[in-house]
Amino acid sequence: MIVYLDASALVKRYVAERGTDDVARLVEEALVVGTSLISRAETSAALAKAVRLGALTQASGAAALQVFRREWPLLVRVQATEVVMARADTLAWDLNLRGYDAVHLSTALTWQEGLGEAITLATFDRQLWDAARMQGVSTFPEDLPVWLAQA
Numbered sequence: 001m002i003v004y005l006d007a008s009a010l011v012k013r014y015v016a017e018r019g020t021d022d023v024a025r026l027v028e029e030a031l032v033v034g035t036s037l038i039s040r041a042e043t044s045a046a047l048a049k050a051v052r053l054g055a056l057t058q059a060s061g062a063a064a065l066q067v068f069r070r071e072w073p074l075l076v077r078v079q080a081t082e083v084v085m086a087r088a089d090t091l092a093w094d095l096n097l098r099g100y101d102a103v104h105l106s107t108a109l110t111w112q113e114g115l116g117e118a119i120t121l122a123t124f125d126r127q128l129w130d131a132a133r134m135q136g137v138s139t140f141p142e143d144l145p146v147w148l149a150q151a
Contacts, residue, residue, distance in 0.1 A: 002119045003030040003140070004111060005075075006104040007042035009122035010035055013071070014043070014064040015050060019124055019141075026122060026140055034076030034119075036084075036107040038100060043068055078107045091131070101128040108137060 003026055005013075012023040027033055044065060051061035078084075084106050092102035105121070105128060112119045121132045122140040132139050 001030050002032045002112075002115065002117060003027065003034070004078075004104075004108040004119050004121045005033060005035045005039070006121065006123040006125065006128060007035075007039045007046060007100070008124040008128075009140070010039050010043050010068075011046045012124070014047065014068050015056065022141060023122065026120075032076055033074075034078055034111060036078050036104055037080045038103055038107075040072060040077075042100060076111075078111045080107070084110050091135075095131045095134065097127060097131055101125060101131070104128060105131055105135065105137075108132065109135060112137065 005023075005027075009019075009023050012020045013027065047056070047061050047065050047068070050056040051058055056064065080103065084103065087110065088099070088102040088106035091097055091105050092099060095102070095105075097105065104123070108119060108121045118138060120138040120140050121128075123129050123132065126144065129139050129144060
């Protein structure tokens with residue numbers, strides 16, 4: 001299985017929260033795991049926000065960031081090219097997506113087409129999850145969790 005992690009799924013590798021164990025199993029079962037280059041900044045920002053809001057201590061946030069940075073080179077880092085951005089532009093408008101969600105979907109679709117194999121897009125963002133399914137992309141989790149549907 002080839003897995004694309006958006007930032008909402010990627011951060012669960014470094015912070016214990018709902019879905020963390022599921023993402024760990026998914027990554028363990030995957031043959032290849034990739035993400036967009038934008039995930040580097042998004043994941044760091046999410047960790048910083050968790051510290052700012054008190055969900056993580058400064059020390060645990062810094063430790064999570066250190067592990068993330070050490071593991072970053074192990075991911076396939078899909079480039080944010082002009083083609084990817086142009087497609088994201090269209091997806092954002094057509095599907096009413098936020099900017100980074102459109103970039104993630106565009107990146108996943110472009111990567112899937114380039115590989116010529118199906119990928120699974122892992123996200124815990126309801127809007128992106130719905131949009132990916134509308135575009136025919138396999139999603140993880142397979143069914144929208146109740147706790148996510150209510151978020």
